[in-house]
Amino acid sequence: MKKLIEQLTEGQRNEVKRQMAIYSQGVQEIIPTEELESKIARSIMENRPLKIKLGLDPSAPDVHLGHTVVLNKMRQFQENGHTIQLIIGDFTGKIGDPTGKSIARKQLTDEEVKHNAKTYFEQFAKVIDMDKVELHYNSAWLSKLNFEDVIQLAGKITVARLLERDDFEERMAFNKPISLHEFFYPLMQGYDSVMLECDIELGGTDQHFNILMGRHFQEKFGKEKQVALLMPLLEGLDGVEKMSKSKKNYIGIDESPTEMYGKAMSIPDGLMSKYFELITDFKPKEMKEIKGQLESGSLHPRDAKMLLAKTIVRMYHGANTAEKAEQHFISVFQQGAMPEDIPTITWDGESKVPLIDLLVKLQLLSSKSEARRMIENRGVKLNNIKAEDTKLEVTVSAGLIVQVGKRKFVKIITGE
Template structure:
């Protein structure tokens, strides 16, 4: 490895950046190369290229995505170049990571819509004016068959079969389509084209991001460093945060919903969210963790600090204060929200509760409404209703509550 001579001030700056980037990371591959890249940047004044690849399979950004975005922001704040790579070409294949079957291939329209939505929401974390936005179709579409064969010739089938998801699918005798093998190849080729110095990803992207190092070496480029960030567990405290599992907090959600969801977190996730999902200073995070462990800070109070911080990060201080007051009023003082949604009811006044819940849009199906009623999650005028065949008389001003955060007030015609 190239030896770089540093002044005392340069050495301090290198160490400062190294500590910053490694804090919270699940793995850095390899850490000594990260230090060397930072040192070259500090001495030359040339910023590093920091890559994040995005497979635009779903347009909603949630807190799980921001774990990596917050790390990107640290690089951005130190003057480095952020390379956001929209997989508008690879997205048509679909990342096979963690999948027991082939992903649905997206259309051009779906990819473009999702990519636009992603970038707009990322602006809540990153300075968009200082981000390079790349669509990998720009270079991947230009590859001819000879180029593709050359690319495929730079990796072995045995290496590709190291992927856990491929091994599992073979063991379960589930098919693997040939095109799925090309996903990690193309992601690695993105790093060759962009000459990325560092690539970020979640720990579930371990195989894919290492492909960048592999192909850069095979194309005689300087190899990128890989920084893997932990996966944020969702509200259930078990699975990783995902919209499909309905255990997520979206960064575009209403402040009241964002605050309420955060308050529903299991106590066991408090430290994880404080460290991975907030922009608090390292000293503040450590102090909160220390106070939680000693009992000086009650978990409920820590959650309120956490909820307020998360809302403030994406909606501003004023919205965070209003969300806190809303939560206290509704959930701690058992009063109704001031901004409760009003629904006009002009149907039959004696109506089965299940039918009413679906008709006014609180549930998309009767089976969903039935499950919530059985679980005691429906209140009419503040009274829990758990009988499936309940018939109610719709009255003007009647309030219906579903779960902890959904409130509707009826306005009855006639």
């Protein structure tokens, strides 16, 4: 490594340092760091872009900010001229990644894979330049393997190594079944790296085992081993669980600007630095300044959160829209004004209805028990007046504005 660096000009050495600083920002683990630096140095010396791999099994096509942690890192590589290899697991997706699962995952059909992949492309285009991405479907090589090929591939890994995987180890401990086909998932993901001769593979820390399989099989097939860049998992708005749509603690990149801004303002103060680092497009120097100001107290947490919320909206909806979303938040949530663009719903039901039933029928809350709790917590307003009685009977008339929490508004239009 030292000899390679010595062959570079001063300008080239500075470029290696610059790229290393960018790629290291926010990363949980680089395996190994010195190999990444060496690959960047050779890339500069030979004027050859690195191949950066991201594998996807399109099982849940709704992209949220948690997914963009890896996408933003891909964008950084792309901005420096490196090649993004996006692998759609149309073959592996039919098996399902066992990561984090206590039971075998549902196997996807061809139609589900194609539909989900198309949705991914549309949403990824908001983060990376899809016109400059190499798209690969791993069925192109995996479906051509015959049984002898599969046996030879399986012979390059031990059962003991596969059982080191936390998911399998946990299932074994609790006598839960492991299907044989699940053992082949990490083998196939590793074989993807062999076929594409990837230099670097990106993923979350939960993909540690799968990504290291790429290094293992590249070595077994006589290839140069890829470097693993593992990104931390982003906690959701609750500040505890990993961001997930099922946990309802997410910010989707397709959400409306006002919804996105409002949700961002509920991010716990303790997570702001992490959000700035992982899901915004600030440069390392700018990030350092923001962190320093937060730690010294010169930047108020409220102001930092507004900057974060505005940045998130700007990245997915544009600067002008971000400005409007901020003004909307200030007028509605800080000054107590009613929003101008309240959605309307035509009411054809009874003129008098229990408040709990009204909230559920308007789809402002998903269940009567949830509606009852919201009323008890003083989170429901009728025409800007708090409703505190869970047994309240509401007279439904044209113009009635029902508000739940800080962001949900509905204006009633009667069917008469």
